[in-house]
Amino acid sequence: MDDVEVPAFQRARRPEQRDLRRQKILDAAEDLLAEMPAEEISLRELGRRLGVSKTHVVRYFESREGVFLELLNRQRLSWIEALVNEWPSPPCEPDHVMQAWADSLAARPVLCQLWSLLPSVLERNVSADTVRAYKLTDLEQRTTLANLISDRVPALGADDAFTLTRYAVVSLVGLWPFSNPTPTLLEATADARLAGSRVEFAAMYGEILQTTLAGLLARAHVNR
Missing domain, CATH: 1.10.10 (Arc Repressor Mutant, subunit A)
Structure with a gap:
């Protein structure tokens, strides 16, 4: 060759x-x-x-944002492939799966940073073709993620597992910047009275995923 x-x-x-x-x-x-x-x-x-x-x-x-979109796809694929070993093997407690999800992302700050910038930065200054290609890859990868969720949480239907991946992305986009404050914010929140404003990503993201999963499971039970 x-x-x-x-x-x-x-x-x-x-x-x-x-x-x-x-x-x-x-x-x-x-x-x-x-x-x-x-x-x-x-x-x-x-x-x-x-x-x-x-x-x-x-x-x-075509642009810096195009580079980052492609890197986001690459990083997300690597993460999803690693989840098979990082998530608890079935049968397992759903809450443990959700916390393992949060912990695995917390260990990948570059992926989280890119994902958090998706709507405000990465999907701008790029062509429609580039965004379309990104979103098709994202759809494929999140479908794989939803299948992994269904394997670990059988009570969650395929449609709700995919819905959970959508909520998870929106939550990450909002939470990551709060859990990675600027030096000025770190100095300000060193005040003991503001201790409650500090955000630890893995802990809070785990709680968000667990609460969202519980809501989806409850809704599915009511609709049966």
């Missing part, structure tokens, strides 16, 4: 070369997100990390 590596700055022409370049750009974006907020990362910064120009990056992604 031909070597798909190509020298720096040389345009990749074969499909496997383009895919390799795209993956390297995603790797660089992932590294940068571990060091700084997404809002501070530009295409120029990505190019600097790779030792190429901004123009070079644009050959493979």
Whole structure:
């Protein structure tokens, strides 16, 4: 098999070369997100990390947001594939599954950061084709997630399991920024009177998932 590596700055022409370049750009974006907020990362910064120009990056992604959308898909797929081993094996307590869900996401801050920026940042400055492709992948991955939920919580029907994935995303988008405050907010909430305003992501997200699951199970029982 031909070597798909190509020298720096040389345009990749074969499909496997383009895919390799795209993956390297995603790797660089992932590294940068571990060091700084997404809002501070530009295409120029990505190019600097790779030792190429901004123009070079644009050959493979239409915008910074396009890079992040693709990285979100990649990170979410890796997380879902890991859940088979990270979630309790059936039979198991539903609340334990929900807390394991929260804990597994808390251990993946880059994924959570990207997911939390989806409606306000990532779905802007990109074409309809890019958003459509993202959402189709998201639909496929959340369907897989719903199937995993149904395996662990058989009392929850397939439709409600998928609904739970929708509520879970909306909850994460709102909760993640509150659980990762700015230095100014950290200083302000150091006041003992404001202790109740501090948010610990894994604990609160676990409670949100458990409460949502309980509501869906109760509604399903009433509708039988």
